Amino acid sequence: MAEAIFEVFRGDREGGQPATYRVPIAPGMVVLDALHHIQAHQAPDLAVRWNCKAGKCGSCSAEVNGRPRLTCKTRMDALPLDKPITVQPMKAFPVIKDLVTDVSWNYRVNKKIPPFEPRPGTDWKIYQEDVDRAQEFRKCIECFLCQDVCHVLREHEEMEQFAGPRFFVRVAALEMHPLDSKSRTRMLKEELGIGLCNITKCCTEVCPEEIHITDNAIIPLKERVVDEFYDPVLMLVRKIRGEK
Amino acid sequence: MTTEYETHEHDVLIIGAGGAGLRAALGALAQGARVGVVCKSLLGKAHTVMAEGGIAAAMANVDTADDWRTHFRDTMRGGKLLNNWRMAQIHAQEAPERVRELEQWGALFDRTEDGQILQRAFGGHTFRRLCHVGDRTGLEMIRTLQDRGVQLGIDVYMECTISRLLKDGDRVAGAFGYWREQGRFVVFRAKSIVMATGGIGKAWKITSNSWEYTGDGMALAYGAGAELMDMEFVQFHPTGMVWPPGVQGILVTEAVRGEGGVLRNKLGQRFMEKYDPKKLDLSTRDVVARAIYTEVREGRGTEHGGAYLDISQKPADYVKKKLPSMYHQFKELADVDITKGPMEVGPTCHYMMGGIRVDAETAKSSVSGLFAAGEAAAGLHGANRLGGNSLSDLLVFGRRAGMAAAEHANHVSTTALDSGQIEEAAREMLAPFERDAGESPYTVHRDLQETMQNLVGIFRNKEDLIRALEELEKLKERAGRVSVEGSRLFNPGWHLAQDLKAMLTVSEAVTRSALAREESRGAHSRIDHPGLDATWGTKNNVIVREGSAMMLRQSAVPELPGDLKQLVAEEK
Numbered sequence: 001m002a003e004a005i006f007e008v009f010r011g012d013r014e015g016g017q018p019a020t021y022r023v024p025i026a027p028g029m030v031v032l033d034a035l036h037h038i039q040a041h042q043a044p045d046l047a048v049r050w051n052c053k054a055g056k057c058g059s060c061s062a063e064v065n066g067r068p069r070l071t072c073k074t075r076m077d078a079l080p081l082d083k084p085i086t087v088q089p090m091k092a093f094p095v096i097k098d099l100v101t102d103v104s105w106n107y108r109v110n111k112k113i114p115p116f117e118p119r120p121g122t123d124w125k126i127y128q129e130d131v132d133r134a135q136e137f138r139k140c141i142e143c144f145l146c147q148d149v150c151h152v153l154r155e156h157e158e159m160e161q162f163a164g165p166r167f168f169v170r171v172a173a174l175e176m177h178p179l180d181s182k183s184r185t186r187m188l189k190e191e192l193g194i195g196l197c198n199i200t201k202c203c204t205e206v207c208p209e210e211i212h213i214t215d216n217a218i219i220p221l222k223e224r225v226v227d228e229f230y231d232p233v234l235m236l237v238r239k240i241r242g243e244k
Numbered sequence: 245m246t247t248e249y250e251t252h253e254h255d256v257l258i259i260g261a262g263g264a265g266l267r268a269a270l271g272a273l274a275q276g277a278r279v280g281v282v283c284k285s286l287l288g289k290a291h292t293v294m295a296e297g298g299i300a301a302a303m304a305n306v307d308t309a310d311d312w313r314t315h316f317r318d319t320m321r322g323g324k325l326l327n328n329w330r331m332a333q334i335h336a337q338e339a340p341e342r343v344r345e346l347e348q349w350g351a352l353f354d355r356t357e358d359g360q361i362l363q364r365a366f367g368g369h370t371f372r373r374l375c376h377v378g379d380r381t382g383l384e385m386i387r388t389l390q391d392r393g394v395q396l397g398i399d400v401y402m403e404c405t406i407s408r409l410l411k412d413g414d415r416v417a418g419a420f421g422y423w424r425e426q427g428r429f430v431v432f433r434a435k436s437i438v439m440a441t442g443g444i445g446k447a448w449k450i451t452s453n454s455w456e457y458t459g460d461g462m463a464l465a466y467g468a469g470a471e472l473m474d475m476e477f478v479q480f481h482p483t484g485m486v487w488p489p490g491v492q493g494i495l496v497t498e499a500v501r502g503e504g505g506v507l508r509n510k511l512g513q514r515f516m517e518k519y520d521p522k523k524l525d526l527s528t529r530d531v532v533a534r535a536i537y538t539e540v541r542e543g544r545g546t547e548h549g550g551a552y553l554d555i556s557q558k559p560a561d562y563v564k565k566k567l568p569s570m571y572h573q574f575k576e577l578a579d580v581d582i583t584k585g586p587m588e589v590g591p592t593c594h595y596m597m598g599g600i601r602v603d604a605e606t607a608k609s610s611v612s613g614l615f616a617a618g619e620a621a622a623g624l625h626g627a628n629r630l631g632g633n634s635l636s637d638l639l640v641f642g643r644r645a646g647m648a649a650a651e652h653a654n655h656v657s658t659t660a661l662d663s664g665q666i667e668e669a670a671r672e673m674l675a676p677f678e679r680d681a682g683e684s685p686y687t688v689h690r691d692l693q694e695t696m697q698n699l700v701g702i703f704r705n706k707e708d709l710i711r712a713l714e715e716l717e718k719l720k721e722r723a724g725r726v727s728v729e730g731s732r733l734f735n736p737g738w739h740l741a742q743d744l745k746a747m748l749t750v751s752e753a754v755t756r757s758a759l760a761r762e763e764s765r766g767a768h769s770r771i772d773h774p775g776l777d778a779t780w781g782t783k784n785n786v787i788v789r790e791g792s793a794m795m796l797r798q799s800a801v802p803e804l805p806g807d808l809k810q811l812v813a814e815e816k
Contacts, residue, residue, distance in 0.1 A: 026489050027489065028488020028491065028578065028579075030490055030577070040687075040690070041686075044684055044729055045728070045729050045736065045738070047735070049285075050454070051290075051293075051294075051456065052289075052293070052294045052454055053491070053494060054294070054491070054494045054495075054573055055572065055573065056293060057289045057294065059286065059289050075577075096425050097734040100425070104402075107287065111394055115350065115392065115395045116350030118348060124344075124348075125358070125360070126355055128354065131355055135377070135378075138352060138377075138384060138387070139383070141293075174350070180350075
């Protein structure tokens with residue numbers, strides 16, 4: 001039976017190194033199947049997160065051959081098998097053990113974002129064309145691959161100043177909800193650091209839900225920030241009124 | 245040895261953070277309770293996130309003749325009248341309000357032309373009734389609930405497993421568990437506990453369920469003295485993926501059939517004409533699952549042992565719009581373009597109708613302070629659940645359980661924790677590390693799955709069930725001897741050793757109940773007792789612990805009041 005060779009990171013906060021495993025290949029196999037095979041036959045303590053195994057829950061994120069991916073959707077027959085397949089934890093987050101990282105920072109950022117606030121007196125009539133626009137952002141499965149790949153977080157570790165693509169998608173979902181009445185523009189500028197994004201589109205490339213993160217979420221939100229805070233006419237009005 | 249552990253205190257502790265747990269948390273919070281939610285995965289990854297088809301609620305937005313009575317009748321008939329009628333009534337009456345509430349919290353459903361929530365057809369529902377968001381309804385629901393809960397101030401303990409309920413005399417006092425990440429122990433003191441732990445599918449080999457669905461809540465409640473009910477009723481969803489091997493069992497939403505998908509065997513025959521000429525592909529899940537199974541067994545299955553499910557007669561854009569995740573799932577995992585050709589599908593263990601026996605109004609169990617909602621609870625669905633009735637169940641009874649748990653906490657004194665129970669729970673958790681050269685928990689789990697798949701599957705008979713009980717005894721012994729490698733730091737082998745205990749308990753309860761029920765009803769099919777039996781139609785199987793022995797007895801199905809009895813009997 002054909003085999004694949006895996007080099008899987010084994011280690012914890014203190015450090016670690018790749019360990020080599022040989023795994024028999026079955027038709028249609030994905031990388032997560034191989035990791036399960038390793039757990040069942042070679043390393044029962046190999047730490048991996050997973051749930052649905054169908055690309056719906058966003059639990060099994062890792063870096064396969066250096067690329068951030070859902071391991072449940074990474075087909076082995078799409079990878080070169082003449083050299084070892086490397087599987088590493090997401091680099092942007094601290095390792096807990098093996099492929100499991102500490103993603104709790106994301107949950108803390110999420111908590112800062114003001115929730116949906118319906119317009120007073122709405123009759124809850126919403127039309128499909130208005131829903132369509134916001135639904136794209138609501139597809140997000142919180143795999144955090146976009147956070148992992150984003151330079152601002154991955155290389156510059158600006159976690160204090162920058163919320164990352166996932167949360168621009170979340171803000172976009174709220175701001176583009178047809179009945180939402182709250183503005184999060186000031187927050188985008190001052191707390192979530194949207195200005196730090198230099199629209200390289202890396203996040204869009206890795207999104208397993210194919211959300212157009214940069215074009216449909218981040219750029220329109222940046223435009224809102226510009227309109228509200230950098231429009232010369234409005235700036236003048238604010239200055240005359242003595243507002244900030 | 246004195247065990248080290250941290251302690252947290254809440255009025256209401258909710259175990260499980262899927263739809264039921266989160267809705268319970270919001271219900272308890274609204275009563276002013278201090279609420280903690282414990283979950284085995286990260287927040288937002290529970291099974292609810294995978295729910296596809298929709299939430300059943302008689303809102304009558306599409307079919308204006310719909311009302312709670314029709315929904316009630318469909319649910320009772322789908323459950324072959326073994327349901328707790330009062331739960332079915334409450335569910336049908338309250339579901340529309342629970343859906344509207346989700347919308348008011350920010351959920352965005354697909355719309356009708358006049359701007360209302362769109363509803364689709366589903367198996368066993370007389371009218372188009374399922375409120376949905378394409379085929380990712382569960383994601384919309386869980387995000388809406390979790391964001392609201394977090395904003396309103398619930399404390400969430402993620403990646404934490406409860407291994408034992410602590411008692412103070414006859415009432416629950418708290419729970420003992422461990423952090424999956426670090427392996428350290430944790431104790432929760434609470435006046436009320438809500439079990440919202442979902443199902444038990446991981447005891448079967450072919451299942452749509454994730455690693456989490458190991459029957460923890462049912463086993464914990466049983467251990468604490470609560471009654472389990474209807475444990476023989478395990479739903480095999482008719483349509484799981486069958487190929488390639490790695491995705492076997494993964495769900496293919498019933499919405500494919502709801503949107504017009506058709507089942508055929510390898511000869512091209514629409515075989516549902518034979519099994520249910522009236523409802524055809526939208527018959528109830530028990531009937532469709534048995535039909536596919538029978539077609540395969542009689543040699544009319546597809547190449548990989550399933551049936552064909554075809555929606556490619558619909559325009560490609562329509563399929564991609566209404567079933568986007570199915571489109572991607574098949575394209576990426578099975579190399580099948582469902583807009584061009586059929587899928588191959590077969591039955592997969594999906595849902596548990598049985599569970600913790602609860603009071604219809606308050607979701608309280610037979611143990612003081614212990615409540616249950618959602619899949620972990622029994623009663624609403626009887627012998628078979630209709631698609632779409634699960635998400636509505638989570639909302640309706642999650643809310644009621646949370647409110648009743650808060651109410652209970654308001655009226656009782658603080659509970660006392662018993663260090664003896666805590667020490668024992670800790671010893672039990674650490675035992676697999678103490679044993680050398682024991683078996684791996686993975687091999688015991690694999691054999692358990694084989695046993696349940698082969699002997700306690702869609703079709704059952706006395707001989708198989710007796711053999712299954714013998715096998716389960718052996719597996720229990722083996723599970724008691726497993727050893728684990730490595731440290732307590734995020735160690736899946738150790739976690740599985742713990743989950744195995746719960747799986748074995750619920751598997752035994754399923755098998756004993758299945759052996760007792762000598763008839764075929766809903767999801768429970770006995771080859772040696774085909775057809776309904778009128779006497780069994782008046783009884784629920786109830787399981788309770790006596791010492792270390794599992795006892796089974798029968799309890800009378802609550803009788804319908806006259807007007808509802810007439811409603812259910814009406815021909816329509």
